[in-house]
Amino acid sequence: MTVITRFPPSPTGFVHIGSLRTALYNYLFTKQQKGKLIIRIEDTDQTRQVDGAVENLLKTLKWAGIEYDEGPVLKEKHIVTNDHIFTNDKGQITKPLSTDVKNNKQSDMYGHLEEKGSHGPYIQSKRLDLYKKYAQELIEKGHAYYCFCTKERLEEMRKKQESLKLAPQYDRFCLKLDKKEIENNLKKGISCVIRQKIPNGNIEFNDIIRGHVTFATQTLDDQILIKSDGFPTYHLANVVDDHLMEVTHVIRGEEWLPSTPKHIHLYQALGWNLPIFAHLPLLLNPDKSKLSKRQGDVAVEEFIEKGYLRDALINFIALLGWHPTENEEIYTLNDLIEKFSLKRVQKAGAVFNKEKLDWMNSVYIKKLSIEELAQLIVPYLQKESWYRENPNILKYIQLIRERLKILSEAPGMLKFFFLDHLKYDVTLFENAKMKVDKNMAKNSLQFANDTLKNHEFWEKDEDLKVPLLSIVEKLQIKNGQLLWPLRVALTNEAFSPGVFELLAAYGKEKSLQRISEALMTLKS
Numbered sequence: 118m119t120v121i122t123r124f125p126p127s128p129t130g131f132v133h134i135g136s137l138r139t140a141l142y143n144y145l146f147t148k149q150q151k152g153k154l155i156i157r158i159e160d161t162d163q164t165r166q167v168d169g170a171v172e173n174l175l176k177t178l179k180w181a182g183i184e185y186d187e188g189p190v191l192k193e194k195h196i197v198t199n200d201h202i203f204t205n206d207k208g209q210i211t212k213p214l215s216t217d218v219k220n221n222k223q224s225d226m227y228g229h230l231e232e233k234g235s236h237g238p239y240i241q242s243k244r245l246d247l248y249k250k251y252a253q254e255l256i257e258k259g260h261a262y263y264c265f266c267t268k269e270r271l272e273e274m275r276k277k278q279e280s281l282k283l284a285p286q287y288d289r290f291c292l293k294l295d296k297k298e299i300e301n302n303l304k305k306g307i308s309c310v311i312r313q314k315i316p317n318g319n320i321e322f323n324d325i326i327r328g329h330v331t332f333a334t335q336t337l338d339d340q341i342l343i344k345s346d347g348f349p350t351y352h353l354a355n356v357v358d359d360h361l362m363e364v365t366h367v368i369r370g371e372e373w374l375p376s377t378p379k380h381i382h383l384y385q386a387l388g389w390n391l392p393i394f395a396h397l398p399l400l401l402n403p404d405k406s407k408l409s410k411r412q413g414d415v416a417v418e419e420f421i422e423k424g425y426l427r428d429a430l431i432n433f434i435a436l437l438g439w440h441p442t443e444n445e446e447i448y449t450l451n452d453l454i455e456k457f458s459l460k461r462v463q464k465a466g467a468v469f470n471k472e473k474l475d476w477m478n479s480v481y482i483k484k485l486s487i488e489e490l491a492q493l494i495v496p497y498l499q500k501e502s503w504y505r506e507n508p509n510i511l512k513y514i515q516l517i518r519e520r521l522k523i524l525s526e527a528p529g530m531l532k533f534f535f536l537d538h539l540k541y542d543v544t545l546f547e548n549a550k551m552k553v554d555k556n557m558a559k560n561s562l563q564f565a566n567d568t569l570k571n572h573e574f575w576e577k578d579e580d581l582k583v584p585l586l587s588i589v590e591k592l593q594i595k596n597g598q599l600l601w602p603l604r605v606a607l608t609n610e611a612f613s614p615g616v617f618e619l620l621a622a623y624g625k626e627k628s629l630q631r632i633s634e635a636l637m638t639l640k641s
């Protein structure tokens with residue numbers, strides 16, 4: 118049996134980090150099993166459509182390295198070749214996160230897509246006839262029925278149930294209609310929906326992660342299958358497509374577990390084989406609440422913007438709810454494919470620990486060559502008004518690499534290197550702990566200036582150590598009493614790379630300029 122999996126997002130905006138994990142687990146499992154992964158666009162809720170969401174999703178999958186075998190693909194001219202997924206043709210950064218509600222303009226909306234695979238179309242709004250056909254079959258077999266209830270009636274029913282403290286459920290008013298009444302209503306064109314007739318009893322199934330699951334059907338509502346606008350709901354469309362696309366494994370988030378009994382009933386009612394289910398654990402905040410819904414905290418696009426590296430983010434989310442047998446933390450994509458196992462996915466919610474992600478990102482940053490890192494950092498620098506090309510850029514980046522956790526921190530850490538002049542905060546030169554007052558700072562900088570003026574070797578930090586430490590000895594002061602004022606003179610900051618490294622990175626001319634400008638400030 119060829120394994121066929123699917124990742125069927127609804128294009129409602131940004132890509133949630135949890136969705137990326139679902140896509141990744143599907144990908145890892147499918148690759149390992151040498152199966153096929155299908156991407157399907159579940160756009161049946163027309164009110165939640167967001168312009169650009171599908172494009173955004175496909176670009177995000179591409180960025181993440183999640184390849185798929187069937188589904189929509191961006192036409193050639195919409196494929197961006199550089200790593201930055203939100204760059205338009207002019208190289209400007211764009212964020213396709215608008216919330217425009219679309220009218221039914223599928224053809225315009227998907228004009229930039231084509232499809233690959235033999236199970237298409239892969240966009241549900243292009244498959245409406247199929248859903249209608251199966252809804253009809255369900256009605257004929259007695260597993261679904263027309264419902265003509267008005268909004269007002271449903272509202273009244275809901276209020277009544279609320280006052281009686283009953284669970285809100287459709288009261289099956291329309292199940293009592295006879296054939297004639299139904300035909301008449303349909304003829305008159307009265308607005309209607311088609312509802313699933315949930316059977317009595319229990320619905321049971323096995324889930325690879327959750328084990329044997331039983332649902333009592335009296336807790337389930339007679340779900341709408343076809344809405345009054347003729348579009349199917351998620352439930353019907355999802356089941357019909359998973360069946361027609363020959364999906365063997367449904368791997369999705371735990372939030373869909375309560376929908377599964379309804380799906381099982383539909384499979385059974387239509388006489389179809391069930392796929393194998395695996396419901397992935399929820400993602401949680403460190404306080405165990407459901408992972409924040411705020412876009413900035415969970416949108417994959419934001420993680421990319423902030424400068425998390427692809428391999429780090431993939432490594433991190435792969436371990437959100439699953440871990441191989443050994444205790445390692447760092448895995449390449451190939452390792453993950455080899456080791457992934459649905460059976461080892463945990464039931465309990467997985468805590469999203471941002472400190473761990475930052476740590477992991479810094480591990481991957483350190484793995485890059487300095488040239489590779491520069492290539493990733495320069496686009497962030499280019500957004501800053503103070504940025505100018507600089508022949509020493511690699512040296513500068515080398516100095517922040519150890520402390521760098523995410524790429525977007527780099528401009529803040531590098532800015533002082535690029536400024537022509539620093540606007541010194543004079544109080545920074547003083548440091549009570551190191552016994553440096555203004556006079557001490559002035560004196561130390563004067564000696565540093567006089568010594569370094571005649572010094573010729575500036576290549577390595579070692580080259581600067583000897584002359585500077587000889588000043589310390591001569592003046593009988595502590596290292597810090599010289600190095601602290603020098604650090605401030607070179608950076609105007611309290612935290613920075615080491616002084617010797619800074620001097621070597623700046624070179625003689627710029628170092629002496631900074632020191633004499635600091636002296637001037639202290640003397641004024």
Ligand code: GLU
Nearest residue numbers: 125126127159355369373
């Ligand atoms: N369209 C659903 C979503 O947005 C898919 C759920 C499923 O995998 O069945 O997540």
